[in-house]
Amino acid sequence: MPRAAIFDVDGTLLDSVDLHALAWHEAMVKFGHDVSFEQARSQIGQGGDKLIPHFLTAEAQRDHGSEMEEWRGKRFKSEYLPLVRPFSAVPDLLRRVHDAGLRIAVASSAKKDELEKYLEIAGIADLVDVTTSSDDAKGSKPAPDIFEVALGKLGIGGADAVAVGDTPYDAEAAGKAGIRTIGVLCGGFTEAALWQAGCAEVRPGPATLLACFAGSLLAK
Template sequence: MTESMTPPGGDRLGVLFDVDGTLIDSSYIHTISWWGAFRQYGHDVPMAAIHQLVGMGGARLVDNLLPSDRDRDEDEDIMASHGALYASHWPSLRPLDGAKELLGQCHAGGLAVALASSARQRDLQVMRSVLDADAFIDVATSANDAKESKPAPDILEAALESAGVDAAHAVYVGDAVWDMKAAGALGIPAIGLTCGGIQAAQLREAGAVEVYEGPRDLLENLGSSAIGRLLALQPNP
């Protein structure tokens, strides 16, 4: 951790979390939902290619996966189809092992806890219900809070502002390359989790300072992690 992470005076320390694929086991549900949406509009896009871009904003994902000479008037319909297909899987959503406990431990240590998600507002509400951890969450963002989606840092900036935390006093946890890049744009140390299906080497190459298998693995190693070093700077809550 750099010296800039030492908070002057009473400045608040915080940890930001992505949600899809980081706290909720949903990365592959998004993949199959995008696959189905593309198929509905005549685009046969391999699931592997889709999965690599999950975590990127929907408009960016569509633009990266479909031909540049496509009928762009269909883009909004494709995104709406993805949303409807994903919503059909809401009853199947489950928190990843250790997710609630990880949020609770960060909260108990006095850190501001923010969900920096670019999910649709309704999807985020459902995922928060699945997490059942609102007592440990200070603020949460959705797609409505950012002009540009990841890898642009807008959603992280919105979460930081809402939590009253400076980027120099924060750590970000995510599962996608786009999470790592968004954090890097603000100089925030990013912890990568492989539970979303992205390999550790890819996350490190994108800027992750540490990589763990999932929330449980991070929780069990919290003291030696970037979050642990933030906790060490916190007075006893």
């Protein structure tokens, strides 16, 4: 059995992907970049250090990249954070993981202050043993940094953990850290994309993972 479960947050535990995509789309348009909602959404799951270079030239990044990211952060917190809700059965799933004897970590590309708020919204702050945010890592997903920091805080190797995430970036990052990944479809990526990124198991969402816990990677 694994010794720990490492959860992504946005799109995995919280229904927030569309809201993040809206904030990025609005920021891009405000600063003169023709980036659609759909284009922005396809990159959610990575941090700003990966998302911004995907759409902006090096010159544009130097000129207003930091200002745009700051505007996006303020926009999300003021307009969209109040709308974020957890997916069904999230606290129940984490309690089941805890009762199975696994330690629980979250590994998110969000900033530390955002992550603390997310755990409160999800109702799981008291169930999490270790948190890792973009403030702890040099590179965001699909770089393995965030997962490697989580493993270090847990004091275990990748083979002793299972990651749960909704994007190909989660699976790629976890795989580079030697961690098997359970993909969930609730974040909007296709099942094929999750398998292709290296997921060892794919489930519709947290509630299904809870219902099928005994047959999942978390229990074997």
